[in-house]
Amino acid sequence: MKREKPKYKKIVDAAVSIIAQNGYHQAQVSKIAKEAGVADGTIYLYFKNKEDILISVFQEKMAVFADYVKEILEMDLPASDKLYKMIENHFKVLHDDRNLAIVTQLELRQSSKELRFRINEVLKEYLTLLDALLREGIDSGEFPADLDIRLARQMVFGTIDETTTSWVMNDQKYDLVELAPRVHKLLLSGMKG
Amino acid sequence: MKREKPKYKKIVDAAVSIIAQNGYHQAQVSKIAKEAGVADGTIYLYFKNKEDILISVFQEKMAVFADYVKEILEMDLPASDKLYKMIENHFKVLHDDRNLAIVTQLELRQSSKELRFRINEVLKEYLTLLDALLREGIDSGEFPADLDIRLARQMVFGTIDETTTSWVMNDQKYDLVELAPRVHKLLLSGMKG
Amino acid sequence: MKREKPKYKKIVDAAVSIIAQNGYHQAQVSKIAKEAGVADGTIYLYFKNKEDILISVFQEKMAVFADYVKEILEMDLPASDKLYKMIENHFKVLHDDRNLAIVTQLELRQSSKELRFRINEVLKEYLTLLDALLREGIDSGEFPADLDIRLARQMVFGTIDETTTSWVMNDQKYDLVELAPRVHKLLLSGMKG
Amino acid sequence: MKREKPKYKKIVDAAVSIIAQNGYHQAQVSKIAKEAGVADGTIYLYFKNKEDILISVFQEKMAVFADYVKEILEMDLPASDKLYKMIENHFKVLHDDRNLAIVTQLELRQSSKELRFRINEVLKEYLTLLDALLREGIDSGEFPADLDIRLARQMVFGTIDETTTSWVMNDQKYDLVELAPRVHKLLLSGMKG
DNA sequence: CATGAATGAGCATTCATTCAT
DNA sequence: AATGAATGAATGCTCATTCAT
Incomplete structure (x- = not known):
């Protein structure tokens, strides 16, 4: 290998x-x-080529996120708490590796459309895990039965992503992890309808 | 001129x-x-140069969004309805000009960091208007008094943006405008806490 | 006209x-x-075109040199004194119009080969007058009968030109006209053999 | 290297x-x-760039002149003979490499002012060696004690340069090297005052 | 496995000149 | 005579990739 x-x-x-x-x-x-x-x-x-390096960067680093979400999913916790842990972890990883944050939020986005489609495929595993978390919440009755999972996932990921990008663009000058509770509360309200 | x-x-x-x-x-x-x-x-x-063309593309087209939001703000409606109109308009403009959607959601993001900072400045006007809308909702009692406006704005914009990008990446094969009510409901719930 | x-x-x-x-x-x-x-x-x-402007610059300004040498030639003076007046005048004109000095000694020389051939034609009148002066000196017995006029002219013009270019390159920080007597003495010795 | x-x-x-x-x-x-x-x-x-090629052309080729003058300076000869050898060598090198003559006398002079300043720095070594030769002549009593070395050097170099340029502009149709004795004689007379 | 010298396609921008008004 | 908006040809340099050693 x-x-x-x-x-x-x-x-x-x-x-x-x-x-x-x-x-x-x-x-x-x-x-x-x-x-x-x-x-x-x-x-x-x-x-294979330069693009392949960049995809690998994303794969290697995204694996860290995905692996932790997998761990979270296996915990014995309400979906809402799992969501909190996921958000907190997402912020924490990028807060602790600021180079990685710059690369994923700013630099890699200026790659070619083709590369970004490949990157999205890598993202899909992460988003699929997020879908699983949401479904769990629906099944347990924490989230409404009629929740549109795709939209909810886009809200969760869009909010996390926008929050992180905003933090990077502001030169990472405030504490990203501290935002986790408030972001969680916002998203949870959104979900609960 | x-x-x-x-x-x-x-x-x-x-x-x-x-x-x-x-x-x-x-x-x-x-x-x-x-x-x-x-x-x-x-x-x-x-x-002035090629970059200047691209910035102008963004400025010209963003003005359309901003102008409509300004109109909306002056209407005699609850903040919640204004938010709905804003989301619907955002989706409608990009739905009706699919080339523009491709350019703003995918292509312009692979421009240089410098260009994207410039684009962000253009975006700021839009986001500022969004802030005004949120404040209105707080003042009128529709939204909670303790709503973190920056976070809420990031949720609203992040969700809209992620939803649109997702639609473009799926080759615009479903109706984006139809998503407006559900996105609105989600976001509103988020806000209301 | x-x-x-x-x-x-x-x-x-x-x-x-x-x-x-x-x-x-x-x-x-x-x-x-x-x-x-x-x-x-x-x-x-x-x-006619840009080159034509530059040639005209040279023609207009060179005419000033040539006209004065013509005047000198008609004076009732030994050839040696005429040579002195010519050198002094050459230095004086360029000393008094420093922009012109920069243009003729530095800038115009980076024009195309073709333009420089045209400029040389303009120069020829000046050089022909210089030949006449040298011949006068030979005829009057002031300069040796076997003086090679072409070489002598190249020495005179080459020395004047090199001296002036050197002065311009040193930011015109000393007095060019003051060099006239010494340059004259040097050249005269050269001629006299 | x-x-x-x-x-x-x-x-x-x-x-x-x-x-x-x-x-x-x-x-x-x-x-x-x-x-x-x-x-x-x-x-x-x-x-480094195109200009760097041109400077290198000049440096490489000028080194040939300078190296030979260094050899000459170490010979056991009167300064006057050394001057003769220097002139003859200068003419000979350019006579034997006509492309080089075209490049140094015509083409390189239409380069940018900045490049020509760089070229002049390369020339300085050559001119410094010429100064050394003139000083030797003064010390040995061959040249007058009150000779203005800077002016004399400008006369020598100006004459050689003007003679060569003239030869190139006349399509190199006569023998440049044959002019050496006469140029030498002229310059020597100039020096001796 | 590893090297690093050599390759060569690709493009934003300037500016002398024209010509309809 | 005078204008100035429009034209379009022309080129130095970078860097991902290869391949002989």
Whole structure:
């Protein structure tokens, strides 16, 4: 499995670092290679092309979110509390890795339409888990039976995303995690109709 | 006033059309000029550079949203109804101009960070109007007095934006405007807490 | 005679001024037109093209040098004294019109090969007068009978030109005219063999 | 040391050839690359930009002049003979490489003011060596003790330069080297006062 | 596995000149 | 005579990818 090889990980981390520092359009393959301590050509032993590096960045990092949501789902808690934990975790991960926040909220969005479709596929797993959480709430009677899951998911994700982007654009100068309770309350009210 | 000259408008419209058809990175100035029926050099009599065209696209089109929200604000209606009209209008404008929807939701987001900061400034007017609407609802007692306006605005805009992007990414194959009542209900519940 | 019309002169003077201030490559026709207070198109009523303006600049200004040398030649003086007057005048004209010095010594030399050939033709009149002066000196016995006039002329003009260019390149910070006696002495010795 | 790599030399030689054939303004980077037998991009592995190629042309070729003058200075000869050898060498190098003569006397002079300042810095070494030669002549009593070295140097270089430019402009149709004795005699007389 | 020198396609912008008014 | 809006040709440089070693 190539993604377990040390150079694979080195290159992905170098990409996050270089993109966060220099911006998407200034993140040349040669810069990433240098940061990773490998030759330019070596990149192509691990990745098909530059786009493939960026998709991998997203996959690797999104996995962290998804894995935690999976854990949350298996806990013995009301759906509402699970939603809270999910929001808090989302904010916490990005708050703790500010380079990653810059990359996911700002830089990666200026990639090509094609890349963004690929990124969306990666996002889908996360969104599917969110759907599962919402369904759980409906089944348990916490959320209304007629809740439109797709719309609710778009509200939850849209709000989280907009909140995070806003925080990044304001130079991350306030505490994102502190917003979790209020965001949770807002979304919960939305859901409960 | 150069933005009233017919060529100015022609070029802006050509830009929307070319970007929607070819994507942001394939929207060369020469293509836009050809579509607008002017010489390449003529573009530079009306715009400082390529980025300036794109900012103008956004400004011109966003003005349509903002102007309508201004109208709405002056109507004699409960804040909740005004919010509904705003959502419906937002969906309607993008539903009726699908090229514009592609450009604002997908293509313009892959522009440089600098351009996106400029675009955000244009967005601010829209968001400020939204803030005014929310405040109105608080003052009238429709929305809770302790509503965090910034968060609420991020929820409203984030939900609308995510819903629209999702619709565009699904090839605009369902009716976006029909979603308005449900989105409105969701958001209203969120607000009311 | 078009060159007597006021706009003709205005444009030539504007060209000297704009080239001296902005440099040859930054002296666009539109800038010259603006400085001259006419429309861009008007330039083309008086000049065939941009190159024609520059040639005219040279012609108009070189005429001043040539006219004075003609006067000198008609004076009743030894050739050696005439040479002195010529050098002094050359230095004086450029010392008094520093913009002109910048234009002739630096800026106009970065014009195309073709333009420089045309400029050289204008120079030829000046050089022919210099030849006449040298011949006078030979005929009068002041200069050796076997003086190679072409070489001598190249020495005289080359020295004057190099001295002036050197002065311009040193930001005209010393007095060029004061060099005349020493330059004259040097050249005279050279001639006398 | 990149300037010893074969491609570096190939590109410099190609530049001289292309500029001589096509003129400065028609010497596109792609033409130079083709003549050198490398890809356009390869140029930029060896040179910072186009201007850097031109400066390098001058540096490489001027080094030949300077190196020979250094050799001359170390010979056991009167200053007058050294001056003769210097003039003869200058003429000989340009006589034998006519493309180089065209490039240095005509084409490179139409480069930007900035480039010409850079070129002048390269020239300075040559002129400094010439100053050393003149000083030697003064010390040995061959030249007058009150010789103004700066002026004398401007006379020597101005004359050589004007003679060469004149020869190039006349399509190099006579023998430049044959002029050496006469130019030497003229300059020597000038110096001796 | 790893290297890194070499490749070459692709594009925004300027500005001399024209010509309808 | 004078205007100035419109034209459109022309080019230096970057950087993702390859491949001989």
